[in-house]
Each structure stands twice: as structure tokens, then as C-alpha cells.
Amino acid sequence: MNPLPDEPKKLAERCAAVMLSGDAPARAFGFSLRRVAPGEAELEMTVTPGGLNVFGTCHGGVLFTLADTALSIACNSHGRQSVAQQCSITFVRPVQAGDRLIAHALERCRTTRTGIYDCTVTNALDGKVVAEFRGHSRTIADAMPAPR
Amino acid sequence: MNPLPDEPKKLAERCAAVMLSGDAPARAFGFSLRRVAPGEAELEMTVTPGGLNVFGTCHGGVLFTLADTALSIACNSHGRQSVAQQCSITFVRPVQAGDRLIAHALERCRTTRTGIYDCTVTNALDGKVVAEFRGHSRTIADAMPAPR
Amino acid sequence: MNPLPDEPKKLAERCAAVMLSGDAPARAFGFSLRRVAPGEAELEMTVTPGGLNVFGTCHGGVLFTLADTALSIACNSHGRQSVAQQCSITFVRPVQAGDRLIAHALERCRTTRTGIYDCTVTNALDGKVVAEFRGHSRTIADAMPAPR
Amino acid sequence: MNPLPDEPKKLAERCAAVMLSGDAPARAFGFSLRRVAPGEAELEMTVTPGGLNVFGTCHGGVLFTLADTALSIACNSHGRQSVAQQCSITFVRPVQAGDRLIAHALERCRTTRTGIYDCTVTNALDGKVVAEFRGHSRTIADAMPAPR
Numbered sequence: 311m312n313p314l315p316d317e318p319k320k321l322a323e324r325c326a327a328v329m330l331s332g333d334a335p336a337r338a339f340g341f342s343l344r345r346v347a348p349g350e351a352e353l354e355m356t357v358t359p360g361g362l363n364v365f366g367t368c369h370g371g372v373l374f375t376l377a378d379t380a381l382s383i384a385c386n387s388h389g390r391q392s393v394a395q396q397c398s399i400t401f402v403r404p405v406q407a408g409d410r411l412i413a414h415a416l417e418r419c420r421t422t423r424t425g426i427y428d429c430t431v432t433n434a435l436d437g438k439v440v441a442e443f444r445g446h447s448r449t450i451a452d453a454m455p456a457p458r
Numbered sequence: 459m460n461p462l463p464d465e466p467k468k469l470a471e472r473c474a475a476v477m478l479s480g481d482a483p484a485r486a487f488g489f490s491l492r493r494v495a496p497g498e499a500e501l502e503m504t505v506t507p508g509g510l511n512v513f514g515t516c517h518g519g520v521l522f523t524l525a526d527t528a529l530s531i532a533c534n535s536h537g538r539q540s541v542a543q544q545c546s547i548t549f550v551r552p553v554q555a556g557d558r559l560i561a562h563a564l565e566r567c568r569t570t571r572t573g574i575y576d577c578t579v580t581n582a583l584d585g586k587v588v589a590e591f592r593g594h595s596r597t598i599a600d601a602m603p604a605p606r
Numbered sequence: 607m608n609p610l611p612d613e614p615k616k617l618a619e620r621c622a623a624v625m626l627s628g629d630a631p632a633r634a635f636g637f638s639l640r641r642v643a644p645g646e647a648e649l650e651m652t653v654t655p656g657g658l659n660v661f662g663t664c665h666g667g668v669l670f671t672l673a674d675t676a677l678s679i680a681c682n683s684h685g686r687q688s689v690a691q692q693c694s695i696t697f698v699r700p701v702q703a704g705d706r707l708i709a710h711a712l713e714r715c716r717t718t719r720t721g722i723y724d725c726t727v728t729n730a731l732d733g734k735v736v737a738e739f740r741g742h743s744r745t746i747a748d749a750m751p752a753p754r
Numbered sequence: 755m756n757p758l759p760d761e762p763k764k765l766a767e768r769c770a771a772v773m774l775s776g777d778a779p780a781r782a783f784g785f786s787l788r789r790v791a792p793g794e795a796e797l798e799m800t801v802t803p804g805g806l807n808v809f810g811t812c813h814g815g816v817l818f819t820l821a822d823t824a825l826s827i828a829c830n831s832h833g834r835q836s837v838a839q840q841c842s843i844t845f846v847r848p849v850q851a852g853d854r855l856i857a858h859a860l861e862r863c864r865t866t867r868t869g870i871y872d873c874t875v876t877n878a879l880d881g882k883v884v885a886e887f888r889g890h891s892r893t894i895a896d897a898m899p900a901p902r
Contacts, residue, residue, distance in 0.1 A: 329512050331512060332512030332514075334507060334510050334517070335508070335509060360482045360483070361483060362480070363481050363483075364476060364477055364479060364480030364481055365541070365603060366606075369482070369483045369484075369523065369527075370523075370545065371483050371519065371520075371522055371526045371527065374519055374522040378517075378519045382511070382518075391513070393513070395549055396548045396549070396840055396890060397522075397546065398546035399545055400722060403717070418726075419735045421698065421699070424698075426696060428724070455512065544692055544742065546842060548870060550863060550865065550870075551865070566886060567886060572846075590863060592842075594692065624808060625807075626808075630803060630805060630813070631807075631813045634782070634804060657778060657779060658776070658778050659779075660902055665779045667815065667819025667823065668779060668815075670814075670819070670822070671814075671815025674815045674818070675813075678807070690845060691844065692845070693843055694843075696839065697839055697840070751808065751809060754808055754810075
């Protein structure tokens, strides 16, 4: 009996539950967690009319919020409270209402207190990339806060 | 009688009205327009519990959406349909529920079809900067779409 | 006999030779090509005293130039003249004189005229990442210029 | 007799002298200091054939090195050793050999240990912007190192 290999994965799952327990915009936009692992998170959403701009395409702020939330789950997956400090996003293709989006955040490198995470947002309809995001995190506490 | 000096300002106001007429996230988060001029826009919002993350501070996605919306009004203020292509944001200080935020977007440089816009988000409570944003726009049509 | 699978690789090699034939800073800093393939390039350099800042560490401009040159080879590897438009770099760890650096640029996504390339700069001494770079390219001609 | 108002400016000048005393790439590319003040620095260079890429235009790495050096002088102007952590640059217009460039770095905001600096690179020939740069600094010591 050796539960150790599962522990980082279980820790990541517990941390993701904490993160999503109190994320109001994630709930409002309907983000759902597909998977989480140490340094990694995958979220899904379907674009509704509530996410559109005047051009009838998905607001950049919604795409950013999706990617940023995936980043926050990935960078908190090690059990230490971390926050995004600087993020950039490139809008590659327009997104329409009804499109289902998958955001996959992955740790690129990490030092003691900082990390770089890339998040690709893909349209599940055709598998094409709609946005590329890179975020920089900073660890601000050695434990996680309580869920809300 | 020389109405010309007012025209770019009036065009900017008409374009801002078009932009905000169909911006669902701007409406949901309660953004209001303080002022608009050619290459410039100022938005205001008050952070509600609906904008918080699990740490009890304003979600980075909300701050980005505010700045990105100010950018979109500023870069469309010349009467030609433009979209953000690449944006970056630095989170300088945490923001609490109840804080009133002012986002001021200003054109930094412009070529025929591209522009760079800086947007500073300030906490009206103490005048301190909470986020610095820089966005790159691309003009995709020579007129504006109809309001929605 | 089917030479086709090799052709994109050979095209990439010819394009890299063109790029390096007239790159004065690459020559001055002593960059050498380790490998090139479609959408990919790997450069190597050894940091000399000529690359140091007053703190005695490698100047950020040298690390950027290395990554940017790898990007330019990767984004020109398809045989169409392309230029960097917007690039960002994160300095992860300091680099000393004598360190041997490897920059690996890889295409992340591509549309008809634009591309996103990530370049990781690693210290060959310990295998640790020293800088992470992301660059956006734009294709400006359908062929390559002549070598210089 | 009140020498105080001059002191921050004199401190900035002394710090700039330290920074440039050991900056090998700045010397190699021929950067010269036009002015320095607290949180601000202006450098100048003339593009030589040694700064060109194969397209016959100024290498992005040279433009970045110029802006990054201006940033390093500006962020060290307060007398505390600071380094760039993350920088981004947008190439707005191509630059030719013989063009004289002016890089003006200005502090945008600052907390205890971090700062954001914008640097605009202008072609002195026609006054047009050729690159826009934004850099993030981190203070790593409360004094400056000795000149080299």
C-alpha cells in the first residue's frame, strides 16, 4: 500500500475545489473543471449571449477570465496560496455564441516563489486555438485559505 | 460658426454609444462611461461580491474586462471598427468589494491599421494604481457597425 | 524514392542559412545554429565579458537578442519573409560569463499571416531555465530575400 | 542655501554613471546618456551596419537592448539596486542604418520593491515612434554596487 504517487494529484484536486468554491465570475460565466493535476488545470465553458460584445463575438474579457481562472487553479495546485501578477493574452480567432471553449493551463517553469503558466484556449467545435495566454504567478503564503 | 473642432469629440461619443450598446459583460459588471475623446476613454465601476475570487479580492478577469472595454472604446473612437489583438495586464495592488475603480485608456501610438493603448486602473478611494494594462488594436473595417 | 518528407526540413535549413548570412548581432555575439526544422530553431552561445552588465551578469539585451534571433529563424523556416512584431521576455535566473546558453524556439500557433513562437533559454551547465520568451510574427512577403 | 531639491537628481546622475561604467553591450552599440532624473532616463544611439539583420533593418535585439538599458538606468535612479524581471516590446516601424534613435524611459508606477517603466524609442530623423517597450523591475538591494 503506497498512497504517495496519488498525493500530489489529490492535493491539486482539493486546492481546485477551494479555488472554485469562492470564484464568483467563474460561477457567473459557467466555468466547469475538466481536470486538474500538479501545475495543470483544464476548464470548460460554453459562450452565451451574456459573454458577447457589440460585434457579436465573445468579449476578450471573458476569454481572459477563463484563462486566468485556469491559471489560478494551476498555480495553486501545489497547496501554497499564489496570485497572478502579470498576464498577457493574444486573441487568435473570433468566438461566437454557442461555441464550447476549453482552456488548458500548464506550468512552464517555476522557482521558489514565482511561476510561469501558459494557457491555450481552444474551440471544441473545430479544435482550433482561439487565444494564447501566459501568466506569471507569485506565491504569497505557504498554505491555502479555507474554502468559502 | 465653426463646428469642426467638436466633430472628432462627437464622433468619439457616438462610437462609444455604439460600443456600449451591445457589450453584455460591461452591463453585467456595471461599467459606466465617464468621458470619451479621440483615442481616449474613461470607465468607472464599483466592485461587488459578484466580482470576487476565493481570496476575497477582485478577480483579475474583472479588472482585465474593465481595462479591455476602455481600450475598445478608445480604439474605436476614430469611427473605424477595431479589435484588440494582444493585451497584457499587471496587477499592482489588491482590490476589495466596495472599491470604486476608474480605468483611463489613452492612445500611445498609432499607424494606419494598428494602435497601442495604455490603460491605468486606479482605486478612487485612495488614488492608487491597482492595475496597468497595455493593449494592441487592429482596424478591421473603415466604418462602425450598427448599434445593437 | 520519395524525397518529399525531407523538403520542409531542407527548406527550413536553407532559410536559416539566409537569416544567419546577414545577421550582424548574431555574428558579434557568437550565436551558432544547433538545429532547425519547420517552425523550430535552436541556437547556442557562450556568454563572454562583452555581454555583461555592471552587476556582472548577462545583459538582458543579449538574452533577448539570442531568443529573438531563434524566433526569426523559426518564423522564417516556412520560406516566407516574416518579422517579429511584439515580443516579451521573462528573466528567470541570472547568467554568468562563461555560461553556455541554448535557446529553443518553437511555433505555438499559426494563422495565414501571423504566428506565436515560444523560446526557452536554458543554461547548458545545469539544465535550468534562465529566460522564457514569447514572440508574435507577421508574414510580409511570400518568398525569402536573397542571402547577403 | 538649500541643496535638497537637487539631491534626487544628483543621486540619479551618480547611479547612471555606475550603471554605464560596466555595461559592455551599451558601450559596444554606442549608447550615450542624454539625461537622467529620478525614475527617468534618455539614451541615444546611431544605428550602424553592426546592428542590422539580413533584411537590412535594425535587429530587434538592438532596439530591445537600447530600451532595456534605459529602463535599467531609470529603475536604478533611486539608489537601490534593481533588475528587470519581465519586459515586452512592440516594433512599430522599421529602422535603417544611419538612423539616430532616442529611447526615453519613464516610471509609470512603483511599489516598495517593484516598478513599471515605459520606454518609447523614437527616430530622431522624423520624430516617429519605432518601438514601444514596457519593463517590470524588482529591487534586490538597498544600495548600489560599486562602479566597475
